[in-house]
Amino acid sequence: MKENKISRRSFLKFGAAASAVGMMAAAPVAANAAQPNADAAADEENCLLGLFQKPKYIFLFIGDGMGTAQIQSARFYKGTVDNNGAVTEADLSFTSFPTVGSVTTYDSTSFCPDSASTATSIATGHKTESGVINMCPWTRDVPYETIAEKLHAQKGYKVGIISSVNIDHATPAAFYAHQKTRKNYYQIGVELANSGFEYFAGGEFQKVNGDGTGPNNHEVAAQAGYNVVTTQAGAAALTAGAGKTLIIAENLADGKAMNYAMDAAAGEWQLTDYVKKGIELLDNPKGFFLMTESGKIDWACHANDAAASIHDVLEMSNAVQAAVEFQQKHPNDTLILVTADHETGGMAIGYKTTNYDTFLTNLAHQKMSYAKFDSTYVQNYIANKTPFEAAMQDVKANFGLTLPSDPDAANAGKLLLTDYEVQNLRTAYERTLKVGSASQKDMSQQDYELYGTYIPFSMAICHTINHKSGMDHTTYAHTGAMVNVYANGVGAEKFGGVFDNTEIYHKLADLTKVK
DSSP states (O other), rough: OOOOOOOOHHHHHHHHHHHTTTOOOTTTOOOTTTOOHHHHHHHHHHHHHHOOOOOOOEEEEEEEEEHHHHHHHHHHHEEEEEEEEEEOOOOOOTOOOOOOEEEOOOSSOOOOHHHHHHHHHHHHOOOTTTTBBSOOTTTOOOOOOOOOHHHHHHHHHEEEEEEETTTTTTHTTTTTTOOOTTTTTTHHHHHHHOOOOEEEEEOOOOTTTTSSSOOOHHHHHHHHHEEESSSSSHHHHHOOEEEEEEEOOOSBGGGOOBOOGOOOOOTTOOOOHHHHHHHHHOOOOOOOEEEEEHHHHHEEEEEEEHHHHHHHHHHHHHHHHHHHHHHSSSSTTEEEEEEOOOEEEEEEEEEEEGGGOOOOOGGGOOSSSSSHHOOOOOOOOHHHHHOOOHHHHHHHHHHHBBBBTTTTTGOOGBBBHHHHHHHHHHHHHHHHHHOSOOGGGOOOOOHHHHHHTHHHHHHHHHHHHHHHHHHEESOOSEEEEOOOEEEEETTTTGOEEETTTHHHHHHHHHHHOOO
């Protein structure tokens, strides 16, 4: 593919002019200028040429809820501990990027914002209220145009939007929709079809049938010229030139989203596969913009499920690696950004009872997410009034947590439960059989602090294995913590330092020269 370069002659003409205003005091502009080191001069020219390149291929990865603790816990989990107890963290695909910035995430109404407002800030450069997608705050009557829409309309870039949660969820919607409330799910789906963007992939629409009086969101997309693909085999069969495409993941889990990475079956497509397919379908001489959201990092952290969060961060790292491999083929034209919309859960590495130690390898005993445990086991416990001790056999098999009375207790190691932990689990189990989950208004303050609005038994299990691993959370919601942005490729240097999340849009707009 032809690279985006300016000619040597054009460069030299600019060099002469720039020298006149002091921009290039040592630029090789004069025909008779001394050239003591041709290689150094060539290096200097190549460096300066880079100042005038713009990214033709832009990858924006958003780890929803992914603060620094979420990243660091994944690095520690993937790291090693030698026989002497020395620990070594592992790199993720993006943590070695040459430029790292820190970003504030507050919105017009809260220092602990939601995904609609923060994704709006990233996509448009404007602050708005929590719950609002690409509309001005307070009156909500002026729409904001997104960087994806501008690149599509002004520059002819193809555009792709991927999410591991619902394709009409707040973060992906913020790149193509404009709604007074993020809950206008059917209308968001209609905007998806009207966007004309070339590639969408992710979980199912949340209100696919709307009010039932008109075509469903799949039909609306098909009427707008989209290939609507709902099987993995159908997605795999797509090739370049397929035209506008909407892929709904075949294997759906909680909330009609994709499975958590740790719950995915062997061979089941995950975020990486949809990124690779997006590259295949979007690649073209004019360029593309591909936004990929790892949305279930956020969902895991809402539920204080540290292991599920870690596995989804690792899967997002794999997806970023697919972009890195593309960049290696197009080094002069590609920009990769990895960031978050906000932090979720108030995740902390360190817990009261583990003092200065952590035992993140304990999380390897967890075989499934809280959500899969709910659907696979807890619903049956509720229906059958299963005895606590019988349920704890499933807990041992799937989380490693072992009762002191269990025959395997002597081999349980750090996952052997204390009497205090057993009582906490028993109390949560009894509440689960009696009332299940509940809304905050229907719970005591104590119960909400213990379980949030989730199944009490599953939350007690997650909290117990987290604490034994040396991890904890402060909330079931979002926090106001800053998040990182990692940048690699053309224009990456613009994303270093400390700045507000609205600047991500402005820096991209400046690099691509959109109006």
